Amino acid sequence: MSTTLSILAGLLALGALAMTPSVQKQLLYFPNEPSRALRATPADAGLAYEEARITTSDGETLHAWYIPADTARGVVLMFHGNAGNIGDRVGFARLFHDLGLDTLLVDYRGYGQSTGTPSEAGTYRDAEAAWRYLVETRQLPPARILLHGRSLGGAVAAYLATTVSAAGLVLDSTFTSVPDIAEALYPWLPTQWFVRIRYPTLERLRTLDTPVLVLHARGDEIVPYAHGQRLAEAAAGATLVTLDGSHNTSSEDSAAIYREAMQTFADRVLPASAMQPAAQARRR
Template sequence: MTLGTAVARVLVVVVAVAAVVGIALWAGQRRLIYLPDTSPPPPAAEVLPGARDVRLTTEDGLELGAWFVPATGPTGPGTGFTVLLAPGNGGNRLDRAPLAAALSLAGFTTLLVDYRGYGGNPGRPTEDGLALDARAARNHLVEIENVPPDRLLYLGESLGTGVATGLAAAYPPAGLLLRSPFVDLPSVARHHYPFLPTVLLWDRFPVAATVARLDVPVTVVFGTADTIVPPAQSERVADAAPHLLERVVLPGVGHNDPPMFGRPIVEALIRLAAAARS
């Protein structure tokens, strides 16, 4: 065997292995995007006093579990406003209970949503599927809970910023808060998997492009130590918003650090609600 033949064979093997790995990653890409906790949470009232379990019916016939968390007491800076929380790609609604409790104390009512495939819900998550889930949540609030659309705020976390902006484009809220938003999913994928051809991604979530078309007040919150969504991408989303109310930058805070589920988010929502009242 000549040296040239040996080199050629090695190259063939390398290309073949790369092709197999690439196909496997392409076929399993949604397993890299969606990381659900599939276990059913306990009844809402066992976790949050006064909360109740509700069922959301999607246009494609799924029944999804969610928690409706009313405000604590008759007054507070968030009184009269309801928050539709579109979560990120991990966990389930039990993980957002502390944030819902803090919002309740501030006077907000909150709907904690679990997407299809999360929190014991049927189905598998996809971009189109999550859009249907968000619409079902909004329909429940407006049609069943009688929430006025001009008193409805959307809160999107990470991947949920794609869900929330898509919902806002179809059904404008009184205000939109985006926590750790990204430009679009391919941009995040290139950051984490620079060797993958992101043009082949099935799910796109074009957050910045969608925000640029919104005629609602937008608040963007992000941490400077975020290693999951680069802060520069959140900056670009804020720059794209025609009606940016506020850019809240949290120095030294990472993607899932406690402030991302606590006071900075509650206070930003209070300011967003105040702007919506005026």
């Protein structure tokens, strides 16, 4: 594409962003990529699990999997990125299980088998509902819950961290805000004025006293490494771990580093003793 066409494409993209909130949502949320079908379940990774249906405060029903670990000392509440669904995140559940952590994988509204249509406010309600499920339905202590968010999920997890008392917050390949991403793409345009979807992760971290781990690939081509650096600087006492690979491959390309970082962080923020065992999960 020529420089002229690139500029034109940028202007058209900005014009779309400026139109309506619904257009912006189409540019950010990709629940149908590649489809809403679940390509795998925890059973495909040899994990027992429970199906869960979680009701949000505005009446949507979220599909989730609860995946227990033997004598777990804590649970990871994971929020995924803006494409795909929980069927694409089974590998993370395997990692957390091997670290002695239960996992709750949950799909946002409009993703996978969840009802509704995604939005910024909606994803926040989804996060709150998932937290209530762990604390009220499963009666797990907040001090045993780690919030983990990847890419867009990091922004959702950061919001939740400002409203609850979690053990810790893990931000994997997360942006400082949606307007900052737009500004990086089109620095010559006043994108901060037009972008309606905010997800102000950086702003939220500045007032957060929850322990924070930031994982970010230096070669991230979608969310530049500088975003991870700024997030780590904004959160008091945060740890920044640099990964290899790209935005979508860093957890695999740096599997050993990722695992060690998660292990060290869990050792730091979670009590060594096991949680009360949850009800026996059924292998599906």
